[in-house]
Amino acid sequence: xxxxxxxxxxxxxxxxxxxxxxxxxxxxxxxxxxxxxxxxxxxxxxxxxxxxxxxxxxxxxxxxxxxxxxxxxxxxxxxxxxxxxxxxxxxxxxxxxxxxxxxxxxxxxxxxxxxxxxxxxxxxxxxxxxxxxxxxxxxxxxxxxxxxxxxxxxxxxxxxxxxxxxxxxxxxxxxxxxxxxxxxxxxxxxxxxxxxxxxxxxxxxxxxxxxxxxxxxxxxxxxxxxxxxxxxxxxxxxxxxxxxxxxxxxxxxxxxxx
Amino acid sequence: xxxxxxxxxxxxxxxxxxxxxxxxxxxxxxxxxxxxxxxxxxxxxxxxxxxxxxxxxxxxxxxxxxxxxxxxxxxxxxxxxxxxxxxxxxxxxxxxxxxxxxxxxxxxxxxxxxxxxxxxxxxxxxxxxxxxxxxxxxxxxxxxxxxxxxxxxxxxxxxxxxxxxxxxxxxxxxxxxxxxxxxxxxxxxxxxxxxxxxxxxxxxxxxxxxxxxxxxxxxxxxxxxxxxxxxxxxxxxxxxxxxxxxxxxxxxxxxxxxxxxxxxxxxxxxxxxxxxxxxxxxxxxxxxxxxxxxxxxxxxxxxxxxxxxxxxxxxxxxxxxxxxxxxxxxxxxxxxxxxxxxxxxxxxxxxxxxxxxxxxxxxxxxxxxxxxxxxxxxxxxxxxxxxxxxxxxxxxxxxxxxxxxxxxxxxxxxxxxxxxxxxxxxxxxxxxxxxxxxxxxxxxxxxxxxxxxxxxxxxxxxxxxxxxxxxxxxxxxxxxxxxxxxxxxxxxxxxxxxxxxxxxxxxxxxxxxxxxxxxxxxxxxxxxxxxxxxxxxxxx
Ligand code: SF4
Ligand code: SF4
Numbered sequence: 087x088x089x090x091x092x093x094x095x096x097x098x099x100x101x102x103x104x105x106x107x108x109x110x111x112x113x114x115x116x117x118x119x120x121x122x123x124x125x126x127x128x129x130x131x132x133x134x135x136x137x138x139x140x141x142x143x144x145x146x147x148x149x150x151x152x153x154x155x156x157x158x159x160x161x162x163x164x165x166x167x168x169x170x171x172x173x174x175x176x177x178x179x180x181x182x183x184x185x186x187x188x189x190x191x192x193x194x195x196x197x198x199x200x201x202x203x204x205x206x207x208x209x210x211x212x213x214x215x216x217x218x219x220x221x222x223x224x225x226x227x228x229x230x231x232x233x234x235x236x237x238x239x240x241x242x243x244x245x246x247x248x249x250x251x252x253x254x255x256x257x258x259x260x261x262x263x264x265x266x267x268x269x270x271x272x273x274x275x276x277x278x279x280x281x282x283x284x285x286x287x288x289x290x291x292x293x294x295x296x297x298x299x300x301x302x303x304x305x306x307x308x309x310x311x312x313x314x315x316x317x318x319x320x321x322x323x324x325x326x327x328x329x330x331x332x333x334x335x336x337x338x339x340x341x342x343x344x
Numbered sequence: 345x346x347x348x349x350x351x352x353x354x355x356x357x358x359x360x361x362x363x364x365x366x367x368x369x370x371x372x373x374x375x376x377x378x379x380x381x382x383x384x385x386x387x388x389x390x391x392x393x394x395x396x397x398x399x400x401x402x403x404x405x406x407x408x409x410x411x412x413x414x415x416x417x418x419x420x421x422x423x424x425x426x427x428x429x430x431x432x433x434x435x436x437x438x439x440x441x442x443x444x445x446x447x448x449x450x451x452x453x454x455x456x457x458x459x460x461x462x463x464x465x466x467x468x469x470x471x472x473x474x475x476x477x478x479x480x481x482x483x484x485x486x487x488x489x490x491x492x493x494x495x496x497x498x499x500x501x502x503x504x505x506x507x508x509x510x511x512x513x514x515x516x517x518x519x520x521x522x523x524x525x526x527x528x529x530x531x532x533x534x535x536x537x538x539x540x541x542x543x544x545x546x547x548x549x550x551x552x553x554x555x556x557x558x559x560x561x562x563x564x565x566x567x568x569x570x571x572x573x574x575x576x577x578x579x580x581x582x583x584x585x586x587x588x589x590x591x592x593x594x595x596x597x598x599x600x601x602x603x604x605x606x607x608x609x610x611x612x613x614x615x616x617x618x619x620x621x622x623x624x625x626x627x628x629x630x631x632x633x634x635x636x637x638x639x640x641x642x643x644x645x646x647x648x649x650x651x652x653x654x655x656x657x658x659x660x661x662x663x664x665x666x667x668x669x670x671x672x673x674x675x676x677x678x679x680x681x682x683x684x685x686x687x688x689x690x691x692x693x694x695x696x697x698x699x700x701x702x703x704x705x706x707x708x709x710x711x712x713x714x715x716x717x718x719x720x721x722x723x724x725x726x727x728x729x730x731x732x733x734x735x736x737x738x739x740x741x742x743x744x745x746x747x748x749x750x751x752x753x754x755x756x757x758x759x760x761x762x763x764x765x766x767x768x769x770x771x772x773x774x775x776x777x778x779x780x781x782x783x784x785x786x787x788x789x790x791x792x793x794x795x796x797x798x799x800x801x802x803x804x805x806x807x808x809x810x811x812x813x814x815x816x817x818x819x820x821x822x823x824x825x826x827x828x829x830x831x832x833x834x835x836x837x838x839x840x841x842x843x844x845x846x847x848x849x850x851x852x853x854x855x856x857x858x859x860x861x862x863x864x865x866x867x868x869x870x871x872x873x874x875x876x877x878x879x880x881x882x883x884x
C-alpha cells in the first residue's frame with residue numbers, strides 16, 4: 087500500500103490551469119472550423135459541397151459554421167487544394183440552447199457552488215462518454231470545481247446527455263429527467279445530442295435530445311473535448327460566458343483580435 | 345488449443361481446399377476458388393447447410409466469422425455464412441441455395457460447434473423477418489418490446505428516414521436503485537448507471553450476496569447504422585463507420601475502407617499502409633489504457649486508476665497531435681489516409697510512445713505486487729477455453745482463454761507482415777488473465793508503432809481518388825476488442841447497397857454471461873470492466 091502512496095506523491099500535480107487561465111497544451115482539443123471570409127461565391131459553394139452534414143452555410147462574404155451539425159470530419163479543412171475553412175484552436179464551445187436563453191437567467195441563483203451530475207448515454211458512440219469521463223482524471227479533476235457524479239437521479243442537479251437518443255433510450259432519458267428535483271439543468275453533449283449528428287433523425291434515432299427533454303446548454307463537437315464539457319458546467323453556474331452556436335463571418339478587424 | 349485434426353494441415357491451403365471439398369462431398373457441394381485464391385465459395389443445397397457448416401467448424405476447426413443476409417431485388421434471399429482459419433487456408437463462404445420467396449432457413453446454431461452463430465440468426469430474424477428452423481431461442485432481441493410485432497427495418501420496403509411510430513415503452517420502468525437484501529431475488533442494473541457508463545441492462549439473479557446468473561439485455565443503443573448507410577455515398581458511410589463506435593473509430597473505418605478498396609481494386613501506397621498500422625496501434629494502445637483504467641477503477645484502487653487515466657489522457661493528446669483528432673476521426677479515406685504525418689511528428693511520436701509505455705510497464709509492475717488488487721481479479725469472471733471456442737469469442741477476451749487468434753497474424757493487412765510482434769496468450773481465462781493480456785497487447789502496440797516508424801517508406805499517403813466499381817467484399821480488421829468484419833456491397837455509382845458490421849463486442853457480449861455466474865455481487869463491476877467491451881460497438 088505504501089508504494090501506492092509514494093507513487094501518488096511522486097506524480098505531482100498535473101491539473102490544468104483552466105478555468106483560471108487558458109490551457110494551450112497541445113492535444114487538449116482538436117480545435118474546430120470557424121466562419122471563413124472568402125473572395126468568391128464559387129469558393130463558398132466548394133466549402134458547402136465538401137461538408138457532409140450541411141454544417142456550412144452560405145453567408146454574405148463567406149461561409150458560416152453551424153456547430154450543432156459539425157462532426158469534426160476535417161473535410162472542409164483538408165479535402166480541397168484551393169480553398170479551406172479557417173480552423174481555430176479553442177475549446178470554450180458551450181452555448182445556450184436556442185430555446186432556453188430565458189431559463190439561463192437564473193442558473194446562477196439556482197445553485198450554490200457544488201453540483202451533482204447524472205450522465206445518460208442515449209446512444210452515444212462512446213467517444214463523448216469517454217471525454218466526459220476524463221473530467222475525473224487528475225488533469226481535469228472536476229471535483230476541485232465542485233462537480234461530482236451522483237448514484238441517483240434524485241440528487242442530481244445537472245443531466246449530461248450524449249447520443250442521438252436511440253429509440254430504446256427515449257423512455258429512460260425522460261424518466262431520469264423527471265426523477266431529478268427542481269431546479270435542474272440539461273447539458274447536451276456532442277453533435278449527436280444537438281442535431282442527431284451522423285445518425286438522426288431516422289427511424290431509430292431522434293433529431294436531438296431536445297425532442298425528449300428540455301435542453302439548456304449545448305456543447306458542440308464530435309466529441310467535445312473534456313475542457314469544452316467543463317466549460318459547459320461552468321456556464322451552467324455562470325462562471326464562464328457562453329460561446330456561439332453558429333459562427334458567422336465577421337469583419338476582418340474583429341477577426342484579427344483572436 | 346485445437347483438437348486432434350482429422351485432416352492434414354496442407355489439405356486446407358487454398359490450392360488444395362477445393363479439391364478436398366469435392367472429394368468429401370462427392371460433387372454435392374460445388375467449391376470454387378476466387379481468382380486470387382483467397383476465397384473459396386461453397387454452394388450447397390438448403391438441406392446440406394447444417395452439415396457443411398458442421399464439417400467446417402467441427403472437423404476442420406474453422407471459426408465462424410459472420411452471417412450476411414441480403415434481400416435480392418426479386419424477393420429472394422442471399423445468405424452467406426463466412427468462416428475463416430488462416431493464415432494459409434482460404435476464407436470460406438458457404439452459400440445455401442434457397443427457394444425464392446422462402447423465409448425459412450435451417451438454423452446452424454446449437455448444431456455447429458456451439459452457439460457462435462446464435463446471435464447472428466436472432467438478429468436476422470428480428471431485422472429481416474427470416475425464420476431459423478430449429479433455433480432454440482428466437483424473439484425480441486435488437487428491437488425491444490416497444491416495436492410492433494412484424495416490423496423488419498432491414499427490409500427494402502422499410503423507409504429508414506421516415507420517423508417511426510412506436511408503442512410506448514414499458515411504463516413500469518424506473519431509474520434503478522441498487523438494494524441488496526437477503527433472500528433470493530432478481531436485481532435489475534441499468535440501463536442508466538451512476539457514473540459514466542454505457543447503456544445496457546443486466547438482470548442479476550441473486551441469493552444473498554451471491555449472483556447465480558446474469559441475464560444481459562443489450563441494443564438500447566440500436567441506431568440502425570446498417571440501414572441508414574444504404575443508398576448513401578462512400579464518404580458519408582465512412583462517417584458512420586468511424587462514429588458508430590468512437591472508441592475504436594480507426595479500426596472500423598479501416599475495415600470499411602479495406603472492403604471498398606477490395607471492391608474497387610485500389611492499391612494503397614506503402615506509406616499509407618505503414619501509417620495505417622501506426623494509427624491502428626496507437627488506437628489499440630489508448631483503448632487498452634482505457635480498459636486498464638476501468639479495471640483499476642472497478643476495484644477502487646485510486647492511485648492506480650489515476651495513473652492509468654493519465655496514460656489514457658496522454659495518449660488521447662498524442663493522437664490529437666499526430667492526427668489532429670483525439671479519437672482519430674477523419675484520418676482515413678479509401679486509398680490511404682486523409683493526412684500525412686511529417687517526419688518531425690513521427691520522431692516525437694516514437695519518443696513519446698516509448699516514454700508512455702515505460703509508465704505503463706511500471707504500473708503493471710506495481711499492480712502485480714498488490715495482493716489486495718489481485719485478490720479481486722484472480723479466479724473472478726472465468727471463461728474456459730472450451731466455452732470461448734464454442735462461443736467463437738474473439739480478441740483479448742479469447743486470448744486470455746487460450747485462443748491465439750488474431751487477424752493481424754492470420755490475414756495480415758496494412759503493414760503487419762513487415763513487423764514482428766507477439767500475440768500474447770494466457771490460459772486461465774479469469775479477470776486477471778484478461779488484465780495481463782491488455783497490458784501485454786498495449787506494450788506490443790507501442791513496440792509495433794516504434795518499429796514501423798523506423799522503416800516508414802516515403803511516397804504518397806493516399807492513392808489517387810478511387811473509381812467506384814460495383815461489387816461486394818469483406819473488410820477484416822483486428823479491432824482493439826477483437827475481430828471486426830465489415831461486409832460492403834457497393835453500387836457502380838459509389839453508393840452503398842448493403843452494409844453489415846460484425847463488431848467484436850457483438851461477438852463477445854454473447855459470451856459475457858458465461859463469466860457472470862456464481863460470483864459475489866460486489867465483483868460485478870470488475871467482471872464487466874475486465875471484458876473491455878463497448879455497447880455502442882455491439883448495438884450499432
Ligand atoms: S469539419 Fe465540420 S464543418 Fe467542416 S466539413 Fe466536417 S462537418 Fe462540415
Ligand atoms: S457527437 Fe460524435 S463523438 Fe459524440 S456520440 Fe455522436 S458521433 Fe460520438
